[in-house]
Amino acid sequence: MFRSILILETVFWIAKATPDFYTLEEYKDLTDDLLKGYSNKIRPIWNQGQSLPISVSLWVSSVNEVSAVDQRMSTTAYLYVTWIDESLWWNATETGIETMQFNQKDLWIPDIVLKNGFTAFQPLGGDFYYLYVESSGKVQWYPYMVLESKCEIDVTYFPFDRQMCNIIFKTWSYSRLEVNLTVDENEIGFFDFVSNSVWEVTSMDAWDDVTNMETDVTFSIYLRRKPYYFIMSLVIPVIFLGLLNPVVFIIPADAGEKMGYAVTIFLTFVVFLTIVSTSLPANSDSISIMSIYLVIKLLISALIIFISSLQLRLNHRKSSRKIPRFHASVVKCERRLRCIRNQIDTDDPDNYDKESKTADIEWSDVSSAVDFFAFWIINILDLSVTGIIFYLILSI
Numbered sequence: 001m002f003r004s005i006l007i008l009e010t011v012f013w014i015a016k017a018t019p020d021f022y023t024l025e026e027y028k029d030l031t032d033d034l035l036k037g038y039s040n041k042i043r044p045i046w047n048q049g050q051s052l053p054i055s056v057s058l059w060v061s062s063v064n065e066v067s068a069v070d071q072r073m074s075t076t077a078y079l080y081v082t083w084i085d086e087s088l089w090w091n092a093t094e095t096g097i098e099t100m101q102f103n104q105k106d107l108w109i110p111d112i113v114l115k116n117g118f119t120a121f122q123p124l125g126g127d128f129y130y131l132y133v134e135s136s137g138k139v140q141w142y143p144y145m146v147l148e149s150k151c152e153i154d155v156t157y158f159p160f161d162r163q164m165c166n167i168i169f170k171t172w173s174y175s176r177l178e179v180n181l182t183v184d185e186n187e188i189g190f191f192d193f194v195s196n197s198v199w200e201v202t203s204m205d206a207w208d209d210v211t212n213m214e215t216d217v218t219f220s221i222y223l224r225r226k227p228y229y230f231i232m233s234l235v236i237p238v239i240f241l242g243l244l245n246p247v248v249f250i251i252p253a254d255a256g257e258k259m260g261y262a263v264t265i266f267l268t269f270v271v272f273l274t275i276v277s278t279s280l281p282a283n284s285d286s287i288s289i290m291s292i293y294l295v296i297k298l299l300i301s302a303l304i305i306f307i308s309s310l311q312l313r314l315n316h317r318k319s320s321r322k323i324p325r326f327h328a329s330v331v332k333c334e335r336r337l338r339c340i341r342n343q344i345d346t347d348d349p350d351n352y353d354k355e356s357k358t359a360d361i362e363w364s365d366v367s368s369a370v371d372f373f374a375f376w377i378i379n380i381l382d383l384s385v386t387g388i389i390f391y392l393i394l395s396i
Contacts, residue, residue, distance in 0.1 A: 022096040040108045044085035054083040057184035058219045059191035072118045073151040073165040078144040085139045092135035104129040115168040118148040155280045158288040159230035160393050167219045175213045188219050199223045242382045249375035253315040253367050258308050266301035293389045307374050315367035327366045334369035
């Protein structure tokens with residue numbers, strides 16, 4: 001029996017000598033001692049004439065949204081903030097306590113704010129947050145939050161664009177001579193990161209932006225838009241519509257559907273331009289090449305409507321009206337390109353003159369020649385514009 005008691009006492013004293021072994025009463029007493037006379041309104045540095053070093057790093061959990069229309073980025077992240085509180089230190093060997101937790105409202109914390117926030121200034125953390133304090137006085141603060149920051153969106157290469165959005169923190173009430181905010185050695189990283197369905201994070205960076213009396217800590221997130229949705233719902237339909245645009249010149253003039261077809265294609269491009277406009281910011285700082293492409297498509301469609309109107313007018317001219325020499329030369333050129341020989345009665349070669357060359361040409365032939373040349377010219381123009389536009393977009 002005595003031997004058992006001796007063994008239990010030995011185990012007890014060994015456990016008590018271990019740094020992590022302490023009682024609730026000891027923890028409470030140490031908390032009261034440290035907070036006795038403590039002020040959370042004064043910088044925790046003995047020499048108040050010196051600047052208090054504070055290091056920060058950002059750990060991103062997700063990029064929730066990047067709004068091109070609102071010029072805003074929403075991210076979920078926590079800020080890892082550390083500093084030395086010279087009012088909070090104790091002998092860990094004597095107390096057996098290595099670290100302690102204090103409520104945020106009981107300790108001094110830097111008034112760090114989001115400088116380029118999209119909404120009103122809000123303090124980081126909250127009354128339910130606890131800070132970790134080591135026996136050396138090192139304080140660790142982990143305010144977790146949803147950050148809405150301003151982000152200048154360059155939509156020039158939409159939907160194949162890349163963006164750089166900054167998250168800027170600063171101490172609002174303290175100058176650099178009082179609180180020196182610097183980037184921690186870990187800078188910026190991921191914490192339980194959840195990828196975004198529209199944007200891909202390609203890289204991240206962080207640096208200190210030092211002015212005369214202030215220090216801003218900037219965290220940059222580099223993003224690339226995932227273009228597959230826009231390729232399927234916007235780019236490919238627009239390209240195919242561009243290919244269908246010159247088909248109006250294949251429709252016979254007497255079919256009565258030419259103008260209706262041309263106007264329908266024109267209005268479809270207007271709809272696509274409206275869709276693109278709603279996805280982009282209403283400013284003149286940057287104009288999307290895709291918007292320029294759609295405007296060019298609209299101009300081509302308007303040109304097609306104009307040509308079709310003239311072509312229909314030529315087709316319905318009276319046969320008694322003389323065909324000018326220029327119109328006749330256009331028809332002859334079209335027939336040569338199509339390898340069609342003139343159907344001219346040449347039984348009497350002596351009577352073969354310039355007037356007989358145009359004897360078989362009617363206004364319907366002039367209309368057909370306009371269709372032929374317009375079809376190929378519009379096709380070449382459309383393919384050239386498409387090639388140049390997408391070369392510019394994909395060359396970034």
